[in-house]
Amino acid sequence: MRRKYGVVDTTFSRVDMGSIAVRTILREDPEAEVVRYTVPGIKDLPVAAKRLLDEGCDGAITLGWVGKTTLDKYSYLATSIGLITVQILTGKHVIDVTVHEDEAETEEGLKEIAVDRATKHAVNLVKLVRDGRNALTPLAGKGIRQGYSHAGPIEG
Numbered sequence: 001m002r003r004k005y006g007v008v009d010t011t012f013s014r015v016d017m018g019s020i021a022v023r024t025i026l027r028e029d030p031e032a033e034v035v036r037y038t039v040p041g042i043k044d045l046p047v048a049a050k051r052l053l054d055e056g057c058d059g060a061i062t063l064g065w066v067g068k069t070t071l072d073k074y075s076y077l078a079t080s081i082g083l084i085t086v087q088i089l090t091g092k093h094v095i096d097v098t099v100h101e102d103e104a105e106t107e108e109g110l111k112e113i114a115v116d117r118a119t120k121h122a123v124n125l126v127k128l129v130r131d132g133r134n135a136l137t138p139l140a141g142k143g144i145r146q147g148y149s150h151a152g153p154i155e156g
Helices: 017-028 042-054 070-090 107-131
Strands: 004-010 033-039 059-066 095-101
Touching: 004 017, 004 042, 004 107, 017 033, 017 059, 017 095, 017 107, 033 042, 042 059, 042 070, 042 095, 059 070, 059 107, 070 095, 095 107
Parallel strands: 004 033, 004 059, 059 095
Antiparallel strands: none
C-alpha cells in the first residue's frame, strides 16, 4: 500500500523546513507520495492540513515559525488548538513542528533547531503512519527531544 503524507509550511518561516520534511519522508518511505501545501503564516496551517487529510493523506506535518512578541505567541496558541481540532476531526496525526524566534540567540542557532526538529518529526510521522500506533513505544520515557539534544531518561 502506497502511503500519502501531507507537508504544510509557511512563507513566514526563515528556513525551508518543508523541503527538509519532504526529503526526510521520501528517504524513510521511498514509495510514498508527498503532497506539499505552502501557506502565508501559522494561522493558515490548520485548514491546509485538514484539506490535505480530507484529500487522502494518511498523516501530515505542519512547519511553522513564530515571532518573539506576545501577539505572535497568542497566534501560535490559536494555531495549536486548531491543529489539535484537525486531529480530532480526522482521526489522523498532524505533527506540529514550530520554531520560536526566541529559542536561540543567533540565526545559526535557529537554523540548527529548525533543521533538527523538521527532520526528527518527519521521521516520527513516517513511523506513526507506516508502522502504526506502537511504532514509538520503544522510545517512551527516553527523554528524546526534537530541536535540541536529547534530555535522556531519569533512571531508578
